[in-house]
Amino acid sequence: xxxAFFAIAGRLSPVHLPRIDAFVxxxxxAMFVNDSITAVLLFAQFSILRSRALLVIxxxxxxxxxxxxxxxxxxxGIFSPSGLLGAGQQTTAWLYILWHAGFPLFVIVYALLxxxxxxxxxxxxxxxxxxxxxxxxxxxxxxxxxxIVTAGHALLPRLLLDTVNLSTAWFYAAGSAALLSVLxxxxxxxxxxxxxxxxxxxxxxxxxxxxxxxxxxxxxRYSLGWYAGRVCGFLSGSLVxxxxxxxxxxLYAQLLRAVFAQRREREARLxxxxxxxxxxxxxxxxxxxxxxxxxxxGLRWINHATPNLDETKATLEQIVANGHRAAAxxxxxxxxFRTGELNRTVFDVNGLVGETxxxxxxxxxxxxxxxxxxxxxxxxxxxxxxxxxxxVLLNLIANAIDSMVAVDEPRVLCVKSDLDDDGSVxxxxxxxxxxxxxxDINRIFDPLFTMKSEGMGMGLAICRSIIxxxxxxxxxxxxxxxxxxxxxxxxxxxxxxxxTPAKSATQRSPV
Numbered sequence: 061x062x063x064a065f066f067a068i069a070g071r072l073s074p075v076h077l078p079r080i081d082a083f084v085x086x087x088x089x090a091m092f093v094n095d096s097i098t099a100v101l102l103f104a105q106f107s108i109l110r111s112r113a114l115l116v117i118x119x120x121x122x123x124x125x126x127x128x129x130x131x132x133x134x135x136x137g138i139f140s141p142s143g144l145l146g147a148g149q150q151t152t153a154w155l156y157i158l159w160h161a162g163f164p165l166f167v168i169v170y171a172l173l174x175x176x177x178x179x180x181x182x183x184x185x186x187x188x189x190x191x192x193x194x195x196x197x198x199x200x201x202x203x204x205x206x207x208i209v210t211a212g213h214a215l216l217p218r219l220l221l222d223t224v225n226l227s228t229a230w231f232y233a234a235g236s237a238a239l240l241s242v243l244x245x246x247x248x249x250x251x252x253x254x255x256x257x258x259x260x261x262x263x264x265x266x267x268x269x270x271x272x273x274x275x276x277x278x279x280x281r282y283s284l285g286w287y288a289g290r291v292c293g294f295l296s297g298s299l300v301x302x303x304x305x306x307x308x309x310x311l312y313a314q315l316l317r318a319v320f321a322q323r324r325e326r327e328a329r330l331x332x333x334x335x336x337x338x339x340x341x342x343x344x345x346x347x348x349x350x351x352x353x354x355x356x357x358g359l360r361w362i363n364h365a366t367p368n369l370d371e372t373k374a375t376l377e378q379i380v381a382n383g384h385r386a387a388a389x390x391x392x393x394x395x396x397f398r399t400g401e402l403n404r405t406v407f408d409v410n411g412l413v414g415e416t417x418x419x420x421x422x423x424x425x426x427x428x429x430x431x432x433x434x435x436x437x438x439x440x441x442x443x444x445x446x447x448x449x450x451x452v453l454l455n456l457i458a459n460a461i462d463s464m465v466a467v468d469e470p471r472v473l474c475v476k477s478d479l480d481d482d483g484s485v486x487x488x489x490x491x492x493x494x495x496x497x498x499x500d501i502n503r504i505f506d507p508l509f510t511m512k513s514e515g516m517g518m519g520l521a522i523c524r525s526i527i528x529x530x531x532x533x534x535x536x537x538x539x540x541x542x543x544x545x546x547x548x549x550x551x552x553x554x555x556x557x558x559x560t561p562a563k564s565a566t567q568r569s570p571v
Contacts, residue, residue: 061265061266061269061292061295062269064269064273064288064292065269065272065273065288068273068277068284068285068288069276069277069285072284075284076283076284077282077283077284077287078282079282080282081137081138083287083290084132084135084138085132085138087290087293087294088128088129088131088132089132090294091124091125091128091293091294091297092125092128092129094294094297094298094301095121095122095124095125095128095297096121096122096125097301098121098297098300098301098304099118099119099121099122099125101301101304101305101308102114102117102118102121102304103115103118103191103194105118106118106183106187106190106191107187107188107191109182110182110183110184110187111174111181111182111183112173112176112180112181112182112183113170113171113173113174113181114170115183115190115191115194116166116169116170116173117166117167117170117256117260118191118194119166119194119195119197119198120162120163120166120167120170121163121300122194122195122198123159123162123163123166123198123201123202124159124162124163124297126198126199126202127155127158127159127162127202127205127206128159129202130145130155130202130206130210131152131155131156131159133145133147134147134151134152134155134210135152136149136152136223137223145206145210146210146211147209147210147213148210148213148214149213149218149220149222149223150209150213150216150217150218150219150220151209151210151213153219153220153226153230153233154209154213154216154219154233155205155206155209157219157233157234157236157237158205158209160234160237160241160267160270160271161236161237161240162201163267164237164240164241164243164244164264164267165240165244167244167247167248167260167263167264168240168243168244168247170260171244171247171248171250171251171252171257172247172251174251174253175251217229217233219233223281224280224281224282225279225280225281226275226279226280226281230275230279231275231279234271234274234275237267237271238267238268238271238272241264241265241267241268241271242264242268244260244264245261245264245265245268248260248261248264249261255303255307256300256303259299259300259303260300262296262299263296263297263299263300266292266293266295266296266299267293267296269289269292270289270290270292270293270296271289273285273286273288273289273292274286274289321531324528324529324531348382348386350378350382351379351382351383351386354375354376354378354379354382355375355379357371357375358371358372358375358376358379361375404443404444404445405443405444405445405446406441406442406443406553407441407442407444407446408439408441408442409439409442409477409485409487409550410435410436410437410439410477412446412449412450412453413433413435413453413475413477413487415450416450416453416454416457417431417433417457417475419454420454420457420458420461423458423461424461424473427461427464427465427471428469428471429461429464429471429472429473430470430471430472430473431473431474431475432472432473432474432475433474433475433476434474434475434476434477435475435476435477436476436477436478436479439477439479439485439552440479440483440485440552440553441552441553442485442550442551442552442553443551443553444530444550445526445530448526448529448530449526449530449550451522451523451526452523452526452527452534452548453475453487453489455520455522455523456489456523456546457473457475457489459520459546460473460489460490460491460493460544460546461473461491462493463491463493463494463495463543463544464491464492464493464494464543465493466493466494467492467493467494467542470492471491471492471493472490472491472492473489473490473491473492474488474489474490474491475487475488475489475490476488476490479552480549483551483552484532484549484550484551484552485549485550485551485552486547486548486549487547487548487549487550488545488546488547489545489546489547490539490543490544490545490546491539491543491544492539492542492543493542493543493544494542494543495538495539495542495543495544496536496538496544498538501536501537504520504536505520505521505523505524505534505536506521523548527548527550530550530551531551532548532549532550532551533548533549534546534547534548534549535547535548
């Protein structure tokens with residue numbers, strides 16, 4: 061806008077444009093629509109946040125929208141030679157001054173209200189009543205101002221020499237309005253707190269440039285500067301509207317992503333619940349069947365003509381043992397699935413690896429496993445439930461240890477972290493154990509599938525549920541010449557450039 065101003069005030073100043081009467085209603089209608097929608101959006105934000113400052117700035121945009129109606133109706137030569145509403149020659153010019161002096165006052169009050177006592181910063185009453193009162197008061201102010209500049213137009217200082225050329229008094233009135241915009245800009249600069257404040261500062265700059273374009277170099281209507289000033293005014297009126305629409309679109313997209321994530325988490329919990337039920341049914345059926353069988357045997361022993369108390373006692377002891385066994389199974393399943401709601405935090409994956417490995421130190425030392433970590437430095441942070449993701453890593457490490465127990469040394473466990481091209485973070489757990497049979501790779505994450513003689517077949521199914529609840533994925537691949545590689549990918553909070561070389565720190569140490 062500054063470039064446009066200096067271009068118009070310099071090389072383009074001799075350019076003369078024809079009078080286009082249709083330009084005024086087109087401009088006024090576009091401005092009215094822009095400012096009205098902006099006011100509605102700001103009133104909507106007030107109804108949620110109950111901020112008095114938002115109520116004031118919404119009223120300011122409503123003021124600019126409403127004042128455009130009499131400004132357009134009283135403009136000479138549009139609807140009548142002298143304008144409607146009983147307007148005089150000075151009416152439209154004074155409405156313009158009131159418009160461009162009034163809005164900066166609303167902006168100043170908006171900026172000052174944000175730093176008042178927090179107890180007074182928020183509106184405690186009905187939001188609807190506050191909005192209706194603000195609309196009524198703003199409309200009343202516009203009506204009073206319109207009445208003054210129409211009924212008393214003969215008493216007002218002359219800002220126009222005729223219907224086209226501006227007088228010397230115009231520079232004093234316009235200069236005062238420009239100074240108010242500068243003051244509003246300074247106040248916003250001192251008390252700026254939000255993106256809205258920054259864009260209101262741009263609007264105030266546009267107000268000053270608009271007034272200068274109309275006043276210089278040719279102080280007259282329908283000059284190049286006058287047309288350019290109107291375009292600048294339209295841009296200033298659209299800025300906050302565009303920002304609000306962008307903010308609403310962004311918030312809607314975030315809400316939609318949150319809804320989809322919640323739906324995926326709910327589906328993951330449903331799958332987990334079905335898996336829990338299947339696990340309990342599978343694991344508890346055997347001890348319950350044994351209890352029923354033993355109870356039948358005990359009844360037979362006690363129903364003999366001469367009850368065999370020793371056999372009955374042994375049968376009852378077996379029933380008690382099977383009952384404890386069933387309870388232990390349920391407790392194991394409950395502990396395994398007691399994950400609760402996702403407690404999402406921002407954390408470092410390398411830090412998670414560093415916290416998890418010491419938890420497995422005893423098992424690693426017991427089975428003489430050599431640990432190697434290859435962690436890529438400067439990884440972006442990950443958002444997720446750190447406790448659940450640590451359980452995934454613990455499960456994968458425990459499975460790797462069990463896989464390597466059956467093989468001769470050396471037993472090597474390698475934990476890696478890396479950055480993908482799309483900005484995701486990959487964590488892999490590699491072992492030198494027995495590996496995974498190729499035709500079992502596609503079903504190793506299915507519930508109740510296990511390659512362990514005493515396994516429940518639930519650990520990897522839980523890992524998959526947790527990773528998928530974090531919008532990630534997990535898979536397994538063979539490790540040549542022997543062993544397996546379990547990998548999972550998590551979305552990072554912010555993606556780094558794929559062209560930035562990553563540094564890798566490799567550490568080898570027996571745990």
